[in-house]
Amino acid sequence: MKRITSFFSTEASVTKKAKTISEEIKTSATDPETCVDECSDNNDWPSCWTVEQKTEFCSKNEWLWFQDKKLGCTVCKNVGSLSVEAKMGMKISTEWSNGEITCYGEDRKKQLTSLRKKIFDHKESAGHQAALKIKKEAEKDTLGNAVLKFLKRDKLVTEKVFRTAYKVAKANQSFNNFEMEVDLQELNGVDMGCILHSTNACINIVNHISIEMRKKMAKEIVRCKSKISLMIDESTTLSQKSTLIVYIRSCVEEGTGMSEPINLFLD
Ligand SMILES: [Zn+2]
Structure with a gap:
């Protein structure tokens, strides 16, 4: 029984080896089919890794990329180039985003352990998690959606400003009161935007509203006969x-x- 298992295990290792070799040949031949993801399209992975180890790491961490036998993170690289992370109070590792991660240790075992630990640590790091979140949001929220959202917000803010100006005129208040009214609403937590807050803006808005109202009224009088x-x-x-x-x-x-x-x- 023992012999049989040992026989099978040796055979398994042989087939494994054969597979490794065939894979190596395939990658060296730069067959486009072997480029499963973007990290496997070059031979620059760390020297302590076998092809199999490389494939395994790549499939587990799809964000891995290689450059001159060093490791990097595509997600951190893309998000880091947007330079939004500082605004959001997070820190993206520059070594990972620039692809400068190397292994250390005298023998291969130590090098492997160091890389494994580095990959694990980066995967769990707050910066990487935040970058992943931003990437997800960006995929969900396309540019079109973002523009629409901004336009909608702009309209809502202008509506609030117009309503305030109308109230000032309706209550026979001085136009100078407009700025104070806006300040008060901002203090109360209303998003009033950052433009059209001046006295002159109020005068223009009230003039505009009156012109529109007069037009509507004249039309209505003509229509009602x-x-x-x-x-x-x-x-x-x-x-x-x-x-x-x-x-x-x-x-x-x-x-x-x-x-x-x-x-x-x-x-
Ligand atoms: Zn990352």
Whole structure:
């Protein structure tokens, strides 16, 4: 029985060896089929590894890559080149991202252990895990999605700013109050963006809103064919400038929901 097992084990080792050799031949012939992933397309893996060990490490850690008999990490390399990691408060190992990992030790066994330990340590390191997360997010969130998200956020922020400006005008507040209103909302945790916060912005926004409202109202009056009355008044301002004011009085119930006739300052 013992003989049989030993016979089989020797045979197994022989076939293993044969496989190794055939694989070696294949890789040296640079058959494109042997390039399972990007790390196996060159012969630069650490000298202490056999082809089999290399394949095993590569299949277990698909982020491995080689360069001049040194190891590197493709994920850390790609994420590190974006230089976002500093902003997110994480540290990506430069040795791994630049492919500068070498083995140490006098004999092959020690070299193997050192590499195995280094790979394991890097796999578990916070920097590598964070890089993996970023890569995953990036794959999920394509550029198109990211742009759409930004546009949507911009619209939401502008909406809030416009609403604030409208409130200032509606409550007959001074335009100077606008900045304070924005500051208050920001203090309360509302995302108000970073533009259109000035008094001038408020004036422009209120003018824009009034023009749009007037257009809509005029359209509605024409559409409803309701009766209108005009009130024209001339007056002089404090600076002795004479002005002519045209008021329009009409009832536009549909669309606006106003049952009472309204006085519009038209021009
Ligand atoms: Zn990594």
